[in-house]
Amino acid sequence: MRLASIAVLGGGPGGLYAARLLKKSHPDAVVTVYEQGVPDQTFGFGVGLASRTQRNLRQADEASLNAIVEQSHPHEMSMKVGDSQVRLAHGELLAIGRATLLSVLQRFAREAGVELRFGERVTVADVDADLIVAADGINSVTRTELADEFGPHIAQGEGLYLWCGTDFALESAVFTPVTTEHGTFVAHAYPYADDRSTFLIETDERTWQRAGFDVSTEATPASESDQVSLDYLQAAFSETLQGHRLIGNRTKWTTFRTIRCDSWHTRNIVLLGDAAHTAHYSIGSGTKLAMEDAIVLDRALLEHDDLESAFDTYEAERRPAVDHLQAIAERSMVWWDNFPERLAMPVEQLMIAYMTRAGKVSLERFAESASGLVTAGLAAYGECGVDDVPASGEVVEWALSRPTAGRSDRLADADLRDADGTALVEIADRPWSAAMRRLIAQPPAASTVWLTGADDRESTLDRLDVGEALRRRTGAVVVVDVPEEFRADAAAGAVSERVDLVSFTS
Numbered sequence: 001m002r003l004a005s006i007a008v009l010g011g012g013p014g015g016l017y018a019a020r021l022l023k024k025s026h027p028d029a030v031v032t033v034y035e036q037g038v039p040d041q042t043f044g045f046g047v048g049l050a051s052r053t054q055r056n057l058r059q060a061d062e063a064s065l066n067a068i069v070e071q072s073h074p075h076e077m078s079m080k081v082g083d084s085q086v087r088l089a090h091g092e093l094l095a096i097g098r099a100t101l102l103s104v105l106q107r108f109a110r111e112a113g114v115e116l117r118f119g120e121r122v123t124v125a126d127v128d129a130d131l132i133v134a135a136d137g138i139n140s141v142t143r144t145e146l147a148d149e150f151g152p153h154i155a156q157g158e159g160l161y162l163w164c165g166t167d168f169a170l171e172s173a174v175f176t177p178v179t180t181e182h183g184t185f186v187a188h189a190y191p192y193a194d195d196r197s198t199f200l201i202e203t204d205e206r207t208w209q210r211a212g213f214d215v216s217t218e219a220t221p222a223s224e225s226d227q228v229s230l231d232y233l234q235a236a237f238s239e240t241l242q243g244h245r246l247i248g249n250r251t252k253w254t255t256f257r258t259i260r261c262d263s264w265h266t267r268n269i270v271l272l273g274d275a276a277h278t279a280h281y282s283i284g285s286g287t288k289l290a291m292e293d294a295i296v297l298d299r300a301l302l303e304h305d306d307l308e309s310a311f312d313t314y315e316a317e318r319r320p321a322v323d324h325l326q327a328i329a330e331r332s333m334v335w336w337d338n339f340p341e342r343l344a345m346p347v348e349q350l351m352i353a354y355m356t357r358a359g360k361v362s363l364e365r366f367a368e369s370a371s372g373l374v375t376a377g378l379a380a381y382g383e384c385g386v387d388d389v390p391a392s393g394e395v396v397e398w399a400l401s402r403p404t405a406g407r408s409d410r411l412a413d414a415d416l417r418d419a420d421g422t423a424l425v426e427i428a429d430r431p432w433s434a435a436m437r438r439l440i441a442q443p444p445a446a447s448t449v450w451l452t453g454a455d456d457r458e459s460t461l462d463r464l465d466v467g468e469a470l471r472r473r474t475g476a477v478v479v480v481d482v483p484e485e486f487r488a489d490a491a492a493g494a495v496s497e498r499v500d501l502v503s504f505t506s
Protein backbone atom coordinates (compact mmCIF):
# COMPACT_ATOMS: atom_id res chain seq x y z
CA MET A 1 0.00 0.00 0.00
CA ARG A 2 1.21 3.48 -0.77
CA LEU A 3 1.13 5.80 2.23
CA ALA A 4 2.28 9.42 1.98
CA SER A 5 1.98 10.35 5.65
CA ILE A 6 1.88 8.39 8.90
CA ALA A 7 1.27 9.98 12.31
CA VAL A 8 2.17 7.98 15.40
CA LEU A 9 0.62 9.26 18.63
CA GLY A 10 2.86 8.30 21.56
CA GLY A 11 6.59 7.75 21.71
CA GLY A 12 6.63 4.71 24.02
CA PRO A 13 8.22 1.41 22.91
CA GLY A 14 5.23 0.53 20.71
CA GLY A 15 5.02 3.88 18.92
CA LEU A 16 8.75 4.29 18.35
CA TYR A 17 9.24 0.75 17.11
CA ALA A 18 6.20 1.00 14.80
CA ALA A 19 7.48 4.30 13.42
CA ARG A 20 10.87 2.82 12.53
CA LEU A 21 9.41 -0.28 10.88
CA LEU A 22 6.83 1.74 8.96
CA LYS A 23 9.37 4.27 7.72
CA LYS A 24 11.61 1.45 6.50
CA SER A 25 8.67 -0.17 4.69
CA HIS A 26 7.38 3.13 3.26
CA PRO A 27 10.54 5.18 2.66
CA ASP A 28 8.65 7.90 0.77
CA ALA A 29 6.15 8.52 3.55
CA VAL A 30 6.56 11.27 6.11
CA VAL A 31 6.46 9.43 9.46
CA THR A 32 6.03 11.59 12.55
CA VAL A 33 5.94 10.54 16.21
CA TYR A 34 4.16 12.93 18.59
CA GLU A 35 5.23 12.43 22.21
CA GLN A 36 3.85 14.54 25.02
CA GLY A 37 6.90 14.01 27.22
CA VAL A 38 10.45 15.18 26.67
CA PRO A 39 13.37 12.77 26.12
CA ASP A 40 15.02 11.30 29.23
CA GLN A 41 12.14 12.24 31.50
CA THR A 42 10.23 9.01 31.30
CA PHE A 43 8.31 7.33 34.11
CA GLY A 44 9.20 3.85 35.20
CA PHE A 45 12.36 1.92 35.94
CA GLY A 46 13.45 -1.35 34.33
CA VAL A 47 11.34 -3.62 32.18
CA GLY A 48 11.94 -7.32 31.61
CA LEU A 49 12.31 -8.80 28.13
CA ALA A 50 11.67 -12.53 27.86
CA SER A 51 13.62 -14.72 25.46
CA ARG A 52 10.82 -15.30 22.99
CA THR A 53 10.39 -11.54 22.60
CA GLN A 54 14.01 -11.32 21.66
CA ARG A 55 13.54 -13.90 18.90
CA ASN A 56 10.61 -12.01 17.37
CA LEU A 57 12.39 -8.67 17.52
CA ARG A 58 15.53 -10.18 16.00
CA GLN A 59 13.55 -11.41 13.03
CA ALA A 60 11.86 -8.05 12.50
CA ASP A 61 14.86 -5.78 13.01
CA GLU A 62 18.13 -7.30 14.12
CA ALA A 63 20.03 -4.02 14.47
CA SER A 64 17.73 -2.46 17.05
CA LEU A 65 17.43 -5.74 18.97
CA ASN A 66 21.22 -6.03 19.17
CA ALA A 67 21.41 -2.51 20.58
CA ILE A 68 18.68 -3.30 23.12
CA VAL A 69 20.40 -6.50 24.25
CA GLU A 70 23.74 -4.70 24.51
CA GLN A 71 22.26 -2.23 26.98
CA SER A 72 20.30 -4.84 28.93
CA HIS A 73 21.22 -6.54 32.16
CA PRO A 74 20.91 -10.35 32.36
CA HIS A 75 19.74 -11.88 35.60
CA GLU A 76 18.61 -15.05 37.33
CA MET A 77 15.49 -15.46 39.40
CA SER A 78 15.06 -16.20 43.09
CA MET A 79 12.45 -16.31 45.80
CA LYS A 80 13.16 -15.49 49.43
CA VAL A 81 10.75 -16.09 52.28
CA GLY A 82 12.19 -15.33 55.71
CA ASP A 83 15.61 -16.96 55.80
CA SER A 84 14.87 -19.47 53.04
CA GLN A 85 15.88 -18.64 49.50
CA VAL A 86 15.81 -20.59 46.27
CA ARG A 87 17.48 -19.60 43.08
CA LEU A 88 16.50 -20.52 39.57
CA ALA A 89 19.23 -20.48 36.96
CA HIS A 90 17.64 -18.96 33.88
CA GLY A 91 19.93 -17.95 31.08
CA GLU A 92 17.48 -15.88 29.10
CA LEU A 93 16.08 -13.19 31.36
CA LEU A 94 17.02 -9.64 30.47
CA ALA A 95 15.95 -6.30 31.87
CA ILE A 96 16.56 -2.83 30.53
CA GLY A 97 15.85 0.63 31.93
CA ARG A 98 12.75 2.08 30.32
CA ALA A 99 14.60 5.34 29.64
CA THR A 100 17.48 3.40 28.01
CA LEU A 101 15.11 1.35 25.89
CA LEU A 102 13.37 4.51 24.72
CA SER A 103 16.63 6.26 23.87
CA VAL A 104 17.73 3.24 21.78
CA LEU A 105 14.38 3.18 19.98
CA GLN A 106 14.44 6.95 19.45
CA ARG A 107 17.90 6.67 17.88
CA PHE A 108 16.82 3.89 15.55
CA ALA A 109 13.61 5.70 14.60
CA ARG A 110 15.61 8.85 13.76
CA GLU A 111 18.15 6.83 11.80
CA ALA A 112 15.34 5.42 9.66
CA GLY A 113 14.15 8.97 8.91
CA VAL A 114 11.28 9.32 11.40
CA GLU A 115 10.56 12.82 12.70
CA LEU A 116 10.26 12.84 16.50
CA ARG A 117 8.28 15.71 18.00
CA PHE A 118 8.54 15.88 21.78
CA GLY A 119 6.46 17.94 24.16
CA GLU A 120 3.40 17.69 21.89
CA ARG A 121 0.25 16.21 23.34
CA VAL A 122 -2.07 15.61 20.42
CA THR A 123 -5.32 13.83 19.62
CA VAL A 124 -6.46 12.39 16.30
CA ALA A 125 -8.29 15.63 15.54
CA ASP A 126 -4.96 17.51 15.60
CA VAL A 127 -3.22 15.44 12.94
CA ASP A 128 -3.81 14.96 9.26
CA ALA A 129 -2.25 11.76 7.90
CA ASP A 130 -3.10 8.80 5.68
CA LEU A 131 -2.58 6.50 8.65
CA ILE A 132 -2.79 7.33 12.36
CA VAL A 133 -1.21 4.83 14.75
CA ALA A 134 -2.52 5.46 18.25
CA ALA A 135 0.19 4.14 20.57
CA ASP A 136 -0.75 6.53 23.35
CA GLY A 137 -0.59 4.01 26.18
CA ILE A 138 -2.87 2.72 28.90
CA ASN A 139 -4.62 6.09 29.32
CA SER A 140 -5.09 6.45 25.55
CA VAL A 141 -7.03 9.61 24.72
CA THR A 142 -7.72 8.15 21.28
CA ARG A 143 -9.41 5.10 22.81
CA THR A 144 -11.41 7.27 25.21
CA GLU A 145 -12.49 9.85 22.63
CA LEU A 146 -13.55 7.19 20.13
CA ALA A 147 -14.92 4.78 22.73
CA ASP A 148 -18.05 4.13 20.66
CA GLU A 149 -15.90 2.85 17.81
CA PHE A 150 -13.29 0.90 19.80
CA GLY A 151 -15.62 -0.49 22.50
CA PRO A 152 -13.15 -0.58 25.40
CA HIS A 153 -13.66 -2.80 28.49
CA ILE A 154 -11.60 -2.03 31.54
CA ALA A 155 -11.23 -4.46 34.46
CA GLN A 156 -9.77 -3.12 37.67
CA GLY A 157 -7.42 -5.39 39.66
CA GLU A 158 -7.90 -5.77 43.43
CA GLY A 159 -4.35 -5.48 44.72
CA LEU A 160 -2.30 -2.28 44.89
CA TYR A 161 1.19 -1.83 43.52
CA LEU A 162 3.86 0.80 43.53
CA TRP A 163 6.72 1.02 41.00
CA CYS A 164 10.03 2.33 42.28
CA GLY A 165 13.74 1.57 42.10
CA THR A 166 17.02 1.53 43.94
CA ASP A 167 20.56 2.60 43.18
CA PHE A 168 22.38 -0.72 43.09
CA ALA A 169 22.16 -3.93 41.09
CA LEU A 170 20.67 -6.84 42.99
CA GLU A 171 22.54 -10.08 42.47
CA SER A 172 19.48 -11.64 40.87
CA ALA A 173 15.78 -10.97 40.51
CA VAL A 174 14.00 -11.71 43.76
CA PHE A 175 10.41 -12.15 44.86
CA THR A 176 10.30 -11.51 48.56
CA PRO A 177 7.54 -10.75 51.08
CA VAL A 178 7.84 -8.69 54.25
CA THR A 179 5.18 -8.74 56.95
CA THR A 180 4.87 -5.64 59.13
CA GLU A 181 2.36 -4.80 61.86
CA HIS A 182 0.00 -3.67 59.07
CA GLY A 183 0.14 -6.72 56.81
CA THR A 184 2.24 -8.24 54.02
CA PHE A 185 4.04 -6.44 51.22
CA VAL A 186 5.69 -8.36 48.38
CA ALA A 187 8.56 -7.05 46.29
CA HIS A 188 9.25 -8.14 42.74
CA ALA A 189 12.74 -6.75 42.34
CA TYR A 190 15.29 -7.16 39.57
CA PRO A 191 18.49 -5.50 38.38
CA TYR A 192 18.35 -3.64 35.05
CA ALA A 193 21.69 -1.80 35.01
CA ASP A 194 25.00 -2.03 36.84
CA ASP A 195 23.75 0.49 39.38
CA ARG A 196 19.98 0.13 39.25
CA SER A 197 17.21 -2.30 40.20
CA THR A 198 13.47 -2.10 39.82
CA PHE A 199 11.38 -2.57 42.96
CA LEU A 200 7.77 -3.27 42.31
CA ILE A 201 5.89 -3.66 45.58
CA GLU A 202 2.40 -5.07 46.02
CA THR A 203 -0.05 -5.22 48.85
CA ASP A 204 -3.76 -5.73 49.51
CA GLU A 205 -6.24 -2.95 50.18
CA ARG A 206 -6.65 -3.63 53.91
CA THR A 207 -2.90 -3.55 54.55
CA TRP A 208 -2.63 -0.40 52.43
CA GLN A 209 -5.29 1.30 54.52
CA ARG A 210 -3.94 0.10 57.85
CA ALA A 211 -0.53 1.54 56.95
CA GLY A 212 -2.19 4.90 56.19
CA PHE A 213 -1.29 4.77 52.51
CA ASP A 214 -4.84 5.61 51.44
CA VAL A 215 -4.17 9.01 53.00
CA SER A 216 -0.65 9.44 51.56
CA THR A 217 -1.79 8.33 48.08
CA GLU A 218 -4.62 10.86 48.15
CA ALA A 219 -2.28 13.63 49.30
CA THR A 220 0.40 13.01 46.62
CA PRO A 221 0.19 15.37 43.62
CA ALA A 222 0.42 13.73 40.16
CA SER A 223 3.91 15.13 39.54
CA GLU A 224 5.41 13.79 42.80
CA SER A 225 6.16 10.50 44.57
CA ASP A 226 4.45 9.22 47.68
CA GLN A 227 7.42 9.74 49.98
CA VAL A 228 5.56 8.48 53.08
CA SER A 229 5.15 5.08 51.42
CA LEU A 230 8.69 5.04 50.04
CA ASP A 231 10.18 5.73 53.49
CA TYR A 232 8.05 3.03 55.09
CA LEU A 233 8.90 0.45 52.41
CA GLN A 234 12.58 1.35 52.50
CA ALA A 235 12.60 0.42 56.21
CA ALA A 236 10.48 -2.70 55.63
CA PHE A 237 12.73 -4.00 52.83
CA SER A 238 16.00 -2.80 54.37
CA GLU A 239 17.52 -6.31 54.26
CA THR A 240 16.89 -6.77 50.54
CA LEU A 241 17.95 -3.17 49.91
CA GLN A 242 21.21 -3.74 51.80
CA GLY A 243 21.12 -0.21 53.18
CA HIS A 244 20.28 1.44 49.84
CA ARG A 245 17.36 3.78 49.34
CA LEU A 246 14.15 3.41 47.37
CA ILE A 247 13.89 5.96 44.59
CA GLY A 248 10.57 7.22 43.28
CA ASN A 249 9.67 8.72 39.93
CA ARG A 250 6.10 9.96 40.17
CA THR A 251 5.69 6.82 42.28
CA LYS A 252 2.38 6.17 43.95
CA TRP A 253 0.07 3.27 44.77
CA THR A 254 -2.33 2.24 42.07
CA THR A 255 -4.33 -0.77 40.89
CA PHE A 256 -3.72 -2.53 37.60
CA ARG A 257 -6.23 -2.10 34.79
CA THR A 258 -6.66 -4.80 32.20
CA ILE A 259 -7.83 -3.17 28.97
CA ARG A 260 -9.63 -4.95 26.16
CA CYS A 261 -11.30 -3.44 23.10
CA ASP A 262 -13.99 -4.84 20.81
CA SER A 263 -12.16 -3.31 17.85
CA TRP A 264 -8.62 -2.00 17.43
CA HIS A 265 -9.32 0.12 14.39
CA THR A 266 -11.71 2.63 12.91
CA ARG A 267 -11.42 4.63 9.67
CA ASN A 268 -7.67 5.33 9.23
CA ILE A 269 -6.87 4.98 12.95
CA VAL A 270 -5.37 1.88 14.55
CA LEU A 271 -4.65 1.17 18.23
CA LEU A 272 -1.39 -0.47 19.21
CA GLY A 273 0.19 -1.63 22.50
CA ASP A 274 -1.26 -0.59 25.85
CA ALA A 275 -3.80 1.64 24.10
CA ALA A 276 -5.45 -1.51 22.72
CA HIS A 277 -4.73 -4.04 25.50
CA THR A 278 -2.81 -4.46 28.73
CA ALA A 279 -1.51 -7.55 30.52
CA HIS A 280 -0.62 -7.63 34.21
CA TYR A 281 3.01 -6.70 34.83
CA SER A 282 3.75 -9.93 36.71
CA ILE A 283 4.23 -11.71 33.40
CA GLY A 284 6.46 -8.90 32.11
CA SER A 285 4.91 -8.75 28.65
CA GLY A 286 3.45 -5.30 27.98
CA THR A 287 6.47 -3.96 26.13
CA LYS A 288 6.81 -7.15 24.16
CA LEU A 289 3.12 -7.07 23.15
CA ALA A 290 3.37 -3.45 22.00
CA MET A 291 6.49 -4.11 19.91
CA GLU A 292 5.06 -7.32 18.44
CA ASP A 293 1.90 -5.42 17.48
CA ALA A 294 4.14 -3.04 15.54
CA ILE A 295 5.76 -5.92 13.66
CA VAL A 296 2.43 -7.42 12.59
CA LEU A 297 0.86 -4.06 11.71
CA ASP A 298 3.82 -3.18 9.52
CA ARG A 299 3.64 -6.52 7.71
CA ALA A 300 -0.13 -6.30 7.21
CA LEU A 301 0.18 -2.82 5.70
CA LEU A 302 2.74 -4.14 3.23
CA GLU A 303 0.57 -7.09 2.28
CA HIS A 304 -2.64 -5.18 1.54
CA ASP A 305 -3.73 -2.39 -0.76
CA ASP A 306 -6.30 -0.85 1.56
CA LEU A 307 -6.26 0.06 5.23
CA GLU A 308 -9.40 -1.87 6.15
CA SER A 309 -7.97 -5.20 4.94
CA ALA A 310 -4.60 -4.50 6.54
CA PHE A 311 -6.22 -3.64 9.88
CA ASP A 312 -8.39 -6.78 9.71
CA THR A 313 -5.31 -8.91 9.12
CA TYR A 314 -3.46 -7.14 11.95
CA GLU A 315 -6.29 -7.82 14.38
CA ALA A 316 -6.87 -11.37 13.20
CA GLU A 317 -3.21 -12.21 13.75
CA ARG A 318 -2.61 -10.34 16.99
CA ARG A 319 -5.84 -11.04 18.87
CA PRO A 320 -5.24 -14.75 19.62
CA ALA A 321 -1.74 -14.03 20.96
CA VAL A 322 -2.95 -11.07 23.02
CA ASP A 323 -6.01 -12.98 24.35
CA HIS A 324 -3.76 -15.87 25.33
CA LEU A 325 -1.33 -13.65 27.22
CA GLN A 326 -4.11 -11.66 28.85
CA ALA A 327 -5.62 -14.90 30.18
CA ILE A 328 -2.23 -15.96 31.58
CA ALA A 329 -1.67 -12.46 32.98
CA GLU A 330 -5.03 -12.32 34.73
CA ARG A 331 -4.41 -15.70 36.34
CA SER A 332 -0.99 -14.50 37.40
CA MET A 333 -2.45 -11.30 38.83
CA VAL A 334 -4.89 -13.24 41.00
CA TRP A 335 -2.08 -15.55 42.13
CA TRP A 336 -0.05 -12.56 43.29
CA ASP A 337 -3.10 -10.93 44.93
CA ASN A 338 -3.32 -14.02 47.16
CA PHE A 339 0.40 -14.54 47.61
CA PRO A 340 0.54 -13.81 51.39
CA GLU A 341 -1.79 -16.78 52.00
CA ARG A 342 0.90 -19.17 50.81
CA LEU A 343 3.75 -18.09 53.03
CA ALA A 344 3.60 -21.21 55.18
CA MET A 345 4.65 -23.32 52.18
CA PRO A 346 8.31 -24.33 52.00
CA VAL A 347 9.94 -21.97 49.52
CA GLU A 348 10.83 -24.72 47.00
CA GLN A 349 7.19 -25.82 46.89
CA LEU A 350 6.14 -22.17 46.63
CA MET A 351 8.42 -21.78 43.63
CA ILE A 352 6.62 -24.70 41.94
CA ALA A 353 3.31 -23.00 42.70
CA TYR A 354 4.69 -19.78 41.19
CA MET A 355 6.01 -21.36 38.01
CA THR A 356 2.83 -23.36 37.35
CA ARG A 357 0.44 -20.57 38.48
CA ALA A 358 -0.88 -19.63 35.05
CA GLY A 359 -0.86 -23.02 33.33
CA LYS A 360 1.96 -21.96 31.01
CA VAL A 361 4.74 -24.08 32.53
CA SER A 362 3.88 -27.69 33.36
CA LEU A 363 5.15 -29.50 36.43
CA GLU A 364 7.02 -31.94 34.23
CA ARG A 365 8.73 -29.23 32.19
CA PHE A 366 9.74 -27.34 35.30
CA ALA A 367 11.07 -30.57 36.82
CA GLU A 368 13.19 -31.10 33.72
CA SER A 369 14.64 -27.60 33.74
CA ALA A 370 15.21 -27.21 37.49
CA SER A 371 15.46 -30.73 38.85
CA GLY A 372 17.17 -29.94 42.17
CA LEU A 373 14.70 -27.25 43.15
CA VAL A 374 11.64 -29.20 42.00
CA THR A 375 12.80 -32.38 43.73
CA ALA A 376 13.13 -30.46 47.01
CA GLY A 377 9.68 -28.90 46.47
CA LEU A 378 8.09 -32.27 45.69
CA ALA A 379 9.74 -33.86 48.72
CA ALA A 380 8.21 -31.11 50.90
CA TYR A 381 4.81 -31.72 49.29
CA GLY A 382 5.08 -35.49 49.54
CA GLU A 383 6.54 -35.36 53.07
CA CYS A 384 9.33 -37.67 52.01
CA GLY A 385 13.04 -37.60 51.34
CA VAL A 386 14.42 -36.24 48.07
CA ASP A 387 15.55 -39.77 47.16
CA ASP A 388 11.89 -40.85 47.05
CA VAL A 389 11.03 -38.31 44.36
CA PRO A 390 11.12 -39.82 40.86
CA ALA A 391 12.66 -38.44 37.67
CA SER A 392 10.88 -35.62 35.84
CA GLY A 393 8.97 -37.92 33.47
CA GLU A 394 7.15 -39.59 36.38
CA VAL A 395 6.34 -36.63 38.61
CA VAL A 396 2.72 -36.23 37.49
CA GLU A 397 1.55 -39.71 38.51
CA TRP A 398 3.77 -39.66 41.57
CA ALA A 399 2.25 -36.36 42.79
CA LEU A 400 -1.27 -37.72 42.33
CA SER A 401 -0.42 -40.88 44.23
CA ARG A 402 0.89 -39.17 47.38
CA PRO A 403 -1.15 -39.76 50.54
CA THR A 404 -2.95 -36.93 52.29
CA ALA A 405 -5.00 -36.61 55.50
CA GLY A 406 -6.33 -40.16 55.96
CA ARG A 407 -6.21 -41.02 52.25
CA SER A 408 -3.73 -43.07 50.27
CA ASP A 409 -3.72 -40.80 47.21
CA ARG A 410 -5.20 -37.56 45.79
CA LEU A 411 -8.15 -39.13 43.97
CA ALA A 412 -11.66 -38.52 45.32
CA ASP A 413 -14.09 -41.43 45.76
CA ALA A 414 -17.11 -41.01 43.50
CA ASP A 415 -19.60 -41.42 46.38
CA LEU A 416 -18.15 -38.38 48.16
CA ARG A 417 -19.88 -36.25 45.55
CA ASP A 418 -23.36 -37.12 46.85
CA ALA A 419 -22.42 -37.48 50.51
CA ASP A 420 -24.01 -35.40 53.27
CA GLY A 421 -21.79 -32.44 53.95
CA THR A 422 -20.63 -32.12 50.34
CA ALA A 423 -21.53 -28.92 48.49
CA LEU A 424 -21.47 -29.34 44.71
CA VAL A 425 -20.64 -26.01 43.12
CA GLU A 426 -20.61 -25.27 39.41
CA ILE A 427 -17.91 -22.79 38.42
CA ALA A 428 -19.01 -20.90 35.33
CA ASP A 429 -17.18 -17.60 35.84
CA ARG A 430 -13.58 -16.48 35.84
CA PRO A 431 -11.88 -16.61 39.26
CA TRP A 432 -11.46 -12.82 39.21
CA SER A 433 -15.12 -12.11 38.38
CA ALA A 434 -17.50 -10.47 40.84
CA ALA A 435 -19.49 -13.72 41.08
CA MET A 436 -16.44 -15.75 42.12
CA ARG A 437 -15.28 -13.07 44.53
CA ARG A 438 -18.71 -13.33 46.18
CA LEU A 439 -18.47 -17.12 46.34
CA ILE A 440 -15.02 -16.93 47.91
CA ALA A 441 -16.15 -14.30 50.42
CA GLN A 442 -19.24 -16.34 51.35
CA PRO A 443 -18.29 -19.97 50.77
CA PRO A 444 -20.78 -22.79 51.29
CA ALA A 445 -20.82 -24.23 54.80
CA ALA A 446 -19.75 -27.79 54.01
CA SER A 447 -17.01 -30.19 54.99
CA THR A 448 -16.33 -30.98 51.31
CA VAL A 449 -16.66 -28.54 48.41
CA TRP A 450 -16.74 -30.28 45.03
CA LEU A 451 -16.15 -28.00 42.05
CA THR A 452 -17.51 -28.94 38.68
CA GLY A 453 -17.97 -27.17 35.33
CA ALA A 454 -16.99 -27.16 31.67
CA ASP A 455 -14.34 -29.54 30.39
CA ASP A 456 -12.02 -27.17 28.50
CA ARG A 457 -8.62 -26.35 29.95
CA GLU A 458 -9.28 -22.73 30.92
CA SER A 459 -12.36 -23.79 32.90
CA THR A 460 -10.33 -26.53 34.59
CA LEU A 461 -7.64 -24.04 35.60
CA ASP A 462 -10.37 -21.68 36.82
CA ARG A 463 -11.75 -24.41 39.10
CA LEU A 464 -8.28 -25.07 40.49
CA ASP A 465 -7.80 -21.35 41.21
CA VAL A 466 -11.18 -21.00 42.89
CA GLY A 467 -10.48 -24.26 44.72
CA GLU A 468 -7.32 -22.84 46.23
CA ALA A 469 -9.10 -19.73 47.52
CA LEU A 470 -11.92 -21.84 49.01
CA ARG A 471 -9.69 -24.39 50.72
CA ARG A 472 -7.62 -21.67 52.35
CA ARG A 473 -10.66 -19.79 53.60
CA THR A 474 -12.89 -22.67 54.67
CA GLY A 475 -10.60 -25.48 55.66
CA ALA A 476 -13.04 -27.74 53.75
CA VAL A 477 -11.72 -30.58 51.62
CA VAL A 478 -11.81 -29.23 48.06
CA VAL A 479 -12.37 -31.64 45.19
CA VAL A 480 -12.08 -30.50 41.57
CA ASP A 481 -13.40 -32.25 38.48
CA VAL A 482 -10.53 -32.50 36.00
CA PRO A 483 -10.82 -34.01 32.51
CA GLU A 484 -8.46 -36.95 32.12
CA GLU A 485 -6.39 -35.11 29.49
CA PHE A 486 -5.39 -32.47 32.06
CA ARG A 487 -3.80 -34.84 34.58
CA ALA A 488 -0.67 -32.69 34.56
CA ASP A 489 -2.67 -29.63 35.66
CA ALA A 490 -4.26 -31.72 38.44
CA ALA A 491 -0.80 -32.77 39.65
CA ALA A 492 0.52 -29.20 39.56
CA GLY A 493 -2.63 -28.13 41.41
CA ALA A 494 -2.12 -30.71 44.14
CA VAL A 495 1.56 -29.87 44.62
CA SER A 496 0.74 -26.15 44.68
CA GLU A 497 -2.03 -26.67 47.27
CA ARG A 498 -4.74 -25.48 44.91
CA VAL A 499 -6.79 -28.61 45.53
CA ASP A 500 -6.99 -31.49 48.03
CA LEU A 501 -8.45 -34.20 45.80
CA VAL A 502 -9.24 -34.54 42.13
CA SER A 503 -11.89 -36.48 40.29
CA PHE A 504 -10.98 -37.37 36.72
CA THR A 505 -13.70 -37.08 34.12
CA SER A 506 -13.46 -38.53 30.64
Ligand SMILES: Cc1cc2nc3c(=O)[nH]c(=O)nc-3n(C[C@H](O)[C@H](O)[C@H](O)COP(=O)(O)OP(=O)(O)OC[C@H]3O[C@@H](n4cnc5c(N)ncnc54)[C@H](O)[C@@H]3O)c2cc1C
Pocket residue numbers: 009010011012013014015034035036037046047048049120121122123135136137138140141163200272273274275281284285286287288289290
Ligand atom coordinates in the same frame (compact mmCIF):
# COMPACT_ATOMS: atom_id res chain seq x y z
C1 LIG B 1 4.45 -1.47 37.12
C2 LIG B 1 4.66 -1.91 35.73
C3 LIG B 1 5.70 -2.78 35.42
C4 LIG B 1 5.91 -3.19 34.11
N1 LIG B 1 6.90 -4.07 33.84
C5 LIG B 1 7.05 -4.52 32.59
C6 LIG B 1 8.06 -5.48 32.27
O1 LIG B 1 8.84 -5.90 33.11
N2 LIG B 1 8.15 -5.91 31.00
C7 LIG B 1 7.31 -5.46 30.03
O2 LIG B 1 7.44 -5.89 28.88
N3 LIG B 1 6.36 -4.55 30.28
C8 LIG B 1 6.20 -4.08 31.54
N4 LIG B 1 5.22 -3.19 31.81
C9 LIG B 1 4.31 -2.76 30.74
C10 LIG B 1 4.91 -1.72 29.85
O3 LIG B 1 5.36 -0.63 30.59
C11 LIG B 1 3.87 -1.27 28.83
O4 LIG B 1 3.09 -2.35 28.42
C12 LIG B 1 4.54 -0.68 27.63
O5 LIG B 1 5.22 0.48 27.99
C13 LIG B 1 3.51 -0.36 26.54
O6 LIG B 1 4.11 0.37 25.51
P1 LIG B 1 3.24 1.42 24.68
O7 LIG B 1 4.20 2.02 23.71
O8 LIG B 1 2.03 0.77 24.20
O9 LIG B 1 2.74 2.50 25.73
P2 LIG B 1 3.60 3.50 26.74
O10 LIG B 1 4.88 2.89 27.02
O11 LIG B 1 2.67 3.79 27.81
O12 LIG B 1 3.81 4.74 25.81
C14 LIG B 1 2.78 5.65 25.49
C15 LIG B 1 3.42 6.98 25.22
O13 LIG B 1 2.44 7.85 24.69
C16 LIG B 1 2.61 9.14 25.24
N5 LIG B 1 1.30 9.79 25.10
C17 LIG B 1 0.14 9.45 25.70
N6 LIG B 1 -0.86 10.25 25.28
C18 LIG B 1 -0.31 11.09 24.37
C19 LIG B 1 -0.83 12.12 23.56
N7 LIG B 1 -2.14 12.44 23.60
N8 LIG B 1 -0.01 12.79 22.74
C20 LIG B 1 1.32 12.48 22.69
N9 LIG B 1 1.88 11.52 23.44
C21 LIG B 1 1.07 10.82 24.25
C22 LIG B 1 3.06 8.87 26.64
O14 LIG B 1 3.76 9.97 27.19
C23 LIG B 1 3.95 7.65 26.47
O15 LIG B 1 5.29 8.02 26.26
C24 LIG B 1 5.02 -2.74 33.09
C25 LIG B 1 3.98 -1.86 33.40
C26 LIG B 1 3.78 -1.46 34.71
C27 LIG B 1 2.63 -0.55 35.02
